Amino acid sequence: MSRTIIPFGPQHPVLPEPLHLKLVVEDETIVEAIPALGYVHRGLETLASIRDYNQMVYIVERVCGICSCIHAMCYCQGLETMMNVEVPSRAKYLRVIWSELHRIHSHLLWLGLFADGFGFESLFMQFWKIRERVMDINEATAGNRVVISVNVVGGVRRDLDKTQQRWILDELDKLEKELRQLMKTMLDDYTVKKRTVGVGVLTAEQAIQLGAVGPTLRGSGVAQDARQLGYAAFDELDFEPVTSPEGDSWARSKVRFMETLQSMDIVRQAISRLPDTELAAKVPGKPTGEVVCRVEQPRGELLYYLKGNGSKNMERVRIRTPTFANIPPLLAMLPGAQLADVPIAALTIDPCISCTER
Amino acid sequence: MPTHSEILNATPIAADAVVAQARSMFDQGYRLVTMSVVDLGDGNVDIFYHYDLNNEMTHFRLTHPKDKPVPSISPVYFAALLVENESRDHFNLQFDGLVLDFNRTLYLDEEITSTISAPFCKISTIQKKD
Numbered sequence: 001m002s003r004t005i006i007p008f009g010p011q012h013p014v015l016p017e018p019l020h021l022k023l024v025v026e027d028e029t030i031v032e033a034i035p036a037l038g039y040v041h042r043g044l045e046t047l048a049s050i051r052d053y054n055q056m057v058y059i060v061e062r063v064c065g066i067c068s069c070i071h072a073m074c075y076c077q078g079l080e081t082m083m084n085v086e087v088p089s090r091a092k093y094l095r096v097i098w099s100e101l102h103r104i105h106s107h108l109l110w111l112g113l114f115a116d117g118f119g120f121e122s123l124f125m126q127f128w129k130i131r132e133r134v135m136d137i138n139e140a141t142a143g144n145r146v147v148i149s150v151n152v153v154g155g156v157r158r159d160l161d162k163t164q165q166r167w168i169l170d171e172l173d174k175l176e177k178e179l180r181q182l183m184k185t186m187l188d189d190y191t192v193k194k195r196t197v198g199v200g201v202l203t204a205e206q207a208i209q210l211g212a213v214g215p216t217l218r219g220s221g222v223a224q225d226a227r228q229l230g231y232a233a234f235d236e237l238d239f240e241p242v243t244s245p246e247g248d249s250w251a252r253s254k255v256r257f258m259e260t261l262q263s264m265d266i267v268r269q270a271i272s273r274l275p276d277t278e279l280a281a282k283v284p285g286k287p288t289g290e291v292v293c294r295v296e297q298p299r300g301e302l303l304y305y306l307k308g309n310g311s312k313n314m315e316r317v318r319i320r321t322p323t324f325a326n327i328p329p330l331l332a333m334l335p336g337a338q339l340a341d342v343p344i345a346a347l348t349i350d351p352c353i354s355c356t357e358r
Numbered sequence: 359m360p361t362h363s364e365i366l367n368a369t370p371i372a373a374d375a376v377v378a379q380a381r382s383m384f385d386q387g388y389r390l391v392t393m394s395v396v397d398l399g400d401g402n403v404d405i406f407y408h409y410d411l412n413n414e415m416t417h418f419r420l421t422h423p424k425d426k427p428v429p430s431i432s433p434v435y436f437a438a439l440l441v442e443n444e445s446r447d448h449f450n451l452q453f454d455g456l457v458l459d460f461n462r463t464l465y466l467d468e469e470i471t472s473t474i475s476a477p478f479c480k481i482s483t484i485q486k487k488d
Contacts, residue, residue, distance in 0.1 A: 035440075041465045045448075081365065211391070211392075224413060226413070228418055230362065231362035290365065292363070292364055301391070315396070325392070328440065329437075330437070
């Protein structure tokens with residue numbers, strides 16, 4: 001049978017990210033998928049050589065428009081290790097709260113986009129209606145909806161007073177109730193399952209060999225999550241990775257749905273145990289040495305390699321984002337799939353091309 | 359004890375041992391986290407290979423001349439193809455045996471053929487021809 005190459009993207013194939021795949025098809029069956037990148041490369045790693053290391057906190061937040069806070073946290077934690085800075089406990093807990101709020105709104109964004117991807121518009125709107133209230137929490141507590149700039153090297157810039165804490169807890173109770181009402185539709189509906197079950201299967205062995213991270217890895221049954229490393233205050237909070245063994249698109253959506261609920265619980269735990277300390281420690285000197293730091297973004301493990309040479313500029317800031325790691329697994333999921341299933345399978349790695357290209 | 363943030367302690371490795379080491383890590387079930395490249399400014403680069411097993415990382419450091427090809431580990435770890443191609447774009451490194459070689463156009467447009475050195479490892483401007 002003759003082969004045809006179909007371009008998938010970069011102009012909004014299923015999500016407003018410039019994801020571009022060259023799909024080699026026989027009839028409507030995918031034979032091979034070849035990625036093409038470069039639409040939003042901004043050279044952010046190179047900026048580290050001309051910006052002060054403190055200014056880089058705000059630049060790394062711009063790597064991703066969704067999980068900005070977690071990028072800044074990873075960068076700051078790496079520098080704090082390099083400069084031997086002990087971050088106050090309250091700052092660690094506040095970092096957990098804001099980063100989990102980011103995970104909640106990122107997963108809700110994805111759940112809505114996924115519903116939109118298989119044509120369930122009303123479900124899409126329900127997820128985004130809930131997400132909007134999480135954005136309100138971000139705006140009220142940090143001054144902005146997404147790029148909240150709460151992290152600094154040594155701690156955080158903002159605090160949560162008692163009134164705000166009570167309001168967040170009240171809001172989370174309402175949001176959890178509303179989200180649970182959508183669980184049956186998202187995970188049990190016949191039509192939804194027809195589009196997701198058995199689509200884009202990735203076994204646990206493949207997931208590890210291909211370097212999958214985050215819900216893409218855990219949706220194949222591998223219980224690995226960088227939060228297990230105990231960064232910020234995660235070593236003092238009750239938390240187990242959410243997994244699902246099926247390895248298909250349904251499993252990855254289930255992991256994200258359950259992680260959203262789990263993040264609400266983590267925020268509650270963090271607020272209930274919020275210590276009363278300073279918000280930031282003094283940071284002496286300039287960064288020198290090499291550090292590797294990892295955290296868990298909504299899309300998966302994020303790695304920063306940092307090299308300082310004693311000057312105000314970093315010699316090297318290397319960022320490996322989760323979508324960068326999840327593209328090879330996506331390339332392995334697609335061969336054998338039908339063309340109509342490509343948007344669904346591609347969405348289930350939650351691709352963020354801004355992150356990928358930096 | 360696994361940690362989220364560590365002072366880098368990388369084991370030096372020679373170029374001719376990189377692929378065999380990757381094969382050994384693969385067989386032991388390690389996940390390739392990524393590779394990191396640092397331009398040392400003296401004609402050499404440091405290439406770090408970051409591996410993970412059950413949240414514990416192992417790092418290798420290859421110090422290598424910029425103008426000599428680096429053995430590709432993509433035949434062992436398919437996931438390396440993106441980071442090796444990215445390193446070609448960023449640092450103009452050459453990799454021997456890449457399973458899918460974008461030939462310096464992972465990020466660049468295929469029409470751009472005139473740049474000799476890598477464009478992303480320094481601040482510069484590229485004029486695209488009409």
